[in-house]
Amino acid sequence: MTDGQSFLQSPIGATRGWWDDLETEERNTIVGLAVFGGLLLAATAVGILNPTYLLYLLTLAGMFTLMTLGLNVQWGYTGLVNFSVIAFWGIGAYSAAMVTAERSPLGWELHPVWGVVVAVVASALLATLIAVPTLRLRADYLAIATLGFAEIVRMVINNERAYTNGSAGIPGIPSVAEWVESPDLVSFLTIALLVAVVYLVLRRAQLSPWGRVQRTIRADEDLAQALGKNTFRFKLQSFVLGSVIMALAGVAYVHLITPLITPTGLEPIRTFYVWIGIILGGSGSNRGAVVGGLTIVAIRQAPSFIRNQLLNVPAIAPYVSEINVGALRLFLVGVLVILIVRYRSSGLLPPKREHIWSKTLEDRS
Amino acid sequence: MNESELDYEGGDLQKEDPLLRVEDLRKTFGGVVAADDATFAVERGSITGLIGPNGAGKSTLFNLISGFYEPDGGAVYLGDEEITGMRPDQIAQKGLIRTFQTPRKLEGMTVRESLLVAPAGQRGESLLPLWTSPSSVTAQEDELLDRAEDLLSFFEIDHLATEPSPELSGGQLKLVELARAMMTDPDVLLLDEPVAGVNPVLEEKLAEHIRRLNEEQGVTVLLIEHDMEFIMDLADPIVVLDQGRVLVEGTPEAVRTDDRVVDAYLGGVAE
Numbered sequence: 001m002t003d004g005q006s007f008l009q010s011p012i013g014a015t016r017g018w019w020d021d022l023e024t025e026e027r028n029t030i031v032g033l034a035v036f037g038g039l040l041l042a043a044t045a046v047g048i049l050n051p052t053y054l055l056y057l058l059t060l061a062g063m064f065t066l067m068t069l070g071l072n073v074q075w076g077y078t079g080l081v082n083f084s085v086i087a088f089w090g091i092g093a094y095s096a097a098m099v100t101a102e103r104s105p106l107g108w109e110l111h112p113v114w115g116v117v118v119a120v121v122a123s124a125l126l127a128t129l130i131a132v133p134t135l136r137l138r139a140d141y142l143a144i145a146t147l148g149f150a151e152i153v154r155m156v157i158n159n160e161r162a163y164t165n166g167s168a169g170i171p172g173i174p175s176v177a178e179w180v181e182s183p184d185l186v187s188f189l190t191i192a193l194l195v196a197v198v199y200l201v202l203r204r205a206q207l208s209p210w211g212r213v214q215r216t217i218r219a220d221e222d223l224a225q226a227l228g229k230n231t232f233r234f235k236l237q238s239f240v241l242g243s244v245i246m247a248l249a250g251v252a253y254v255h256l257i258t259p260l261i262t263p264t265g266l267e268p269i270r271t272f273y274v275w276i277g278i279i280l281g282g283s284g285s286n287r288g289a290v291v292g293g294l295t296i297v298a299i300r301q302a303p304s305f306i307r308n309q310l311l312n313v314p315a316i317a318p319y320v321s322e323i324n325v326g327a328l329r330l331f332l333v334g335v336l337v338i339l340i341v342r343y344r345s346s347g348l349l350p351p352k353r354e355h356i357w358s359k360t361l362e363d364r365s
Numbered sequence: 366m367n368e369s370e371l372d373y374e375g376g377d378l379q380k381e382d383p384l385l386r387v388e389d390l391r392k393t394f395g396g397v398v399a400a401d402d403a404t405f406a407v408e409r410g411s412i413t414g415l416i417g418p419n420g421a422g423k424s425t426l427f428n429l430i431s432g433f434y435e436p437d438g439g440a441v442y443l444g445d446e447e448i449t450g451m452r453p454d455q456i457a458q459k460g461l462i463r464t465f466q467t468p469r470k471l472e473g474m475t476v477r478e479s480l481l482v483a484p485a486g487q488r489g490e491s492l493l494p495l496w497t498s499p500s501s502v503t504a505q506e507d508e509l510l511d512r513a514e515d516l517l518s519f520f521e522i523d524h525l526a527t528e529p530s531p532e533l534s535g536g537q538l539k540l541v542e543l544a545r546a547m548m549t550d551p552d553v554l555l556l557d558e559p560v561a562g563v564n565p566v567l568e569e570k571l572a573e574h575i576r577r578l579n580e581e582q583g584v585t586v587l588l589i590e591h592d593m594e595f596i597m598d599l600a601d602p603i604v605v606l607d608q609g610r611v612l613v614e615g616t617p618e619a620v621r622t623d624d625r626v627v628d629a630y631l632g633g634v635a636e
Contacts, residue, residue, distance in 0.1 A: 204495050204496070205492060205495065208489040208490075208492075208495050208502065209481070209482070209487040209488075209489035209490045209502070209506065210489060210490050210491065210492055210495070212474070212478060212481060212482040213482060213490055215471070215472075215473050215474055215482075216471060216474070216479075216482050218472070218473075219469060219470070219471045219472045219473070219474070220469040220471065222433070222453075222465065223465065223468075223469065223471075224454075224482075225433075225452070225453040225454045225457070226431065226433075226453055226454075226457055226462065226463050226464075226465070227454075227457055227462070227482065227483050227485060227545075227549060228454045228455075228457035228458040228462075228485030228486070228549065229454055229485060229490075230452070230454045231454065234490075237492065241492075284473055351473055353473075353475060353529050354474075354475040354477075354478055354527060355473075355474075355478065356478065356481075356506070356510075357503060357506070359499075359503050360503040360506040360507055360510070361510075363503055363504070363507045364507060364510065
């Protein structure tokens with residue numbers, strides 16, 4: 001009897017202990033995500049939300065999460081301001097498209113694996129190119145340089161027709177849909193795996209001496225130097241690592257989400273959506289970056305989805321059709337930013353107060 | 366050739382075993398001469414004080430020695446090696462560690478973490494070893510945690526180990542800063558106003574700690590301080606800086622009674 005009871009109780013007890021250990025912010029966020037997830041599932045179950053659309057949304061959220069994770073390395077860990085998030089995404093997307101697509105002007109039609117390789121190498125090289133002259137200067141110069149870099153990348157892609165097809169973009173990128181039965185599910189699982197791997201890698205890095213040096217640089221770069229750290233090297237690593245992850249998000253986009261890439265995808269506004277994502281999630285927190293990535297997609301997709309649903313209701317359809325979704329989206333973003341700054345200036349899931357790899361601490365006891 | 370050489374008397378290099386030597390160090394900002402051929406040496410194992418009226422160029426000298434400013438002329442030697450023009454991190458790795466007048470708070474780090482970060486060249490500071498040899502990384506971190514614990518108890522702040530750094534008081538920050546500097550096992554410590562804004566009780570304690578670091582661990586100390594009582598009590602010899610030049614160097618007693626020092630402090634009636 002007693003054995004049976006403890007057998008039954010222990011998992012529940014463990015769960016309860018875990019819940020009790022959480023901070024208020026963590027509980028609120030979990031409840032919020034659970035409610036939101038429940039709503040999505042309910043909407044899918046009653047047929048308002050198409051399962052394919054749900055998987056598409058989740059895949060898109062995975063892609064944005066990669067971008068927020070990448071920016072979190074640069075801004076959250078090290079304090080580097082990068083305004084060319086979408087440019088690195090575009091470098092990834094175009095690298096993959098140019099070397100793999102059937103209708104790419106290059107006509108190489110390589111295997112997508114090469115798309116990944118080229119994207120990683122190209123983004124790492126370009127990140128180094130922009131970082132080397134600017135990282136030695138004060139923080140604001142990097143911000144200005146990246147803002148300019150993003151526009152340069154967009155203009156080059158728009159005008160170098162011989163390589164990029166210009167404004168027409170590159171269609172016919174090999175998609176996961178060509179090889180499998182249920183491409184939406186496979187796309188989602190692939191990106192979920194990618195997010196998980198990136199998350200674990202970044203978490204280990206954050207909890208290491210490397211991450212500790214990055215936090216010191218963010219708080220007081222002079223101190224880091226006075227302690228013998230080559231801060232230029234650390235900042236360069238952080239910038240390149242973050243940029244490569246953003247490029248991977250671009251690769252994922254063209255192979256898993258939409259087999260077409262055009263320069264309009266590189267609108268600067270998207271960079272700021274990613275910024276809003278990490279500010280909302282909590283700068284310096286990987287979990288926060290994930291929540292931020294999910295939220296970006298919710299903000300971007302919800303207005304048009306809800307509008308379309310309301311258009312089905314005859315009584316209010318005429319009023320609803322007057323609503324400009326683009327403007328509503330920006331309005332929502334503005335309101336959200338004000339609310340965060342007012343009530344949760346360190347984000348929904350701020351970073352933990354101490355970052356020491358648990359194995360290190362376990363070794364001691 | 367240079368007029369200033371005529372009245373230059375302080376700062377000699379004739380030490381038995383100088384660990385740090387500053388020779389004719391010069392730095393100008395626009396028209397202001399912040400370091401005017403400053404010359405002095407710090408004897409190995411000494412606690413040397415650096416004093417001078419406001420604007421005498423004490424902090425500039427620290428920044429020149431530790432590599433944060435590039436000198437316009439002159440040279441700095443650590444032991445037998447010239448370190449002039451090296452980057453701050455390279456100089457730090459050679460065993461010269463400095464502190465700052467106003468320590469900034471390390472956002473997002475606990476006290477023990479802010480100590481853990483100090484030793485340069487840790488294995489886990491490179492990314493690859495985190496996955497290729499994880500146990501050597503954690504083993505080294507574990508050792509450093511032990512060392513951090515020891516130092517925190519040496520400075521009697523072990524109860525603060527897991528406190529977030531930004532929540533410390535000014536005096537606690539000064540102690541943490543000293544402990545952090547000691548994590549690197551330095552040969553020379555440059556302390557920039559270690560007791561500024563610290564209450565008298567803690568001031569006494571800090572003096573005691575610095576003395577013990579010097580005596581027990583053999584750390585050579587060069588320190589700037591405005592608190593005359595503190596520095597006269599702790600340091601010997603004392604180097605007096607005025608308008609970027611070394612005015613006098615000597616024992617606290619000699620410096621205290623030197624007319625030129627009195628003049629410098631009373632407002633530039635030296636001419």
